[in-house]
Amino acid sequence: MEGIVRLLSALFVFVMATAYGVTPGNGSQTEVVAALNLQHGVALRGYDPVAYVTEAKPIAGNPAISYQWQGATWLFATQKHREAFKADPARYAPQFGGYCAFAVAQGTTADGDPHQWAIVDGKLYVNNNAIAKKLWDQNRPANIAAGDRNWPLIPKRALTIGEHSTVGAQSAPATPR
Secondary structure (H helix, E strand, O other): HHHHHHHHHHHHHHHHHHHHOOOOOOOOOOOEEEEOEEEOOOHHHHEOOOHHHOOOOEEEOOEEEEEEEEEEEEEOHHHHHHHHHHHHHHHHHHHHOOOHHHHHHOOOOOOEEEEEEEEEEEEEEEEHHHHHHHHHHHHHHHHHHHHHHHHHHHHHOOOOOOOOOOOOOOOOOOOOO
């Protein structure tokens, strides 16, 4: 059974790569995307980026505890988390602008789901869905290396404060958890 799952997973990756006309490590997206994947001007769909590191789980941020960084509003569950982020935002912000790590490894972008996440070497990665995360998990080092090569090749533009990217349609969580 495990062999069939691996074969189907490999077939899926091949089909995805063929459909996008890319191979891992060869970025080919030509559409310009916002530098950060935002919904309604909010990063990580309103989840607290520090909580992934300190609590090892996604926790919805509180709109009353926010911080502006790189044209985005970042929400936090606690004041302490906001202060940690302010001191070192690059440590806590998701890699690849919060876009799907598997998609970036394939040379394109897709919305990142804050519930499909991993911390690798202290860095936060999000994926689009459980399937993308499973495929990304199958070879994290190679996918991270491919994403690191592809991310600079994907055309990006900086956001202005309050701007909305067009990726995804889900809003920030309505209430903190």
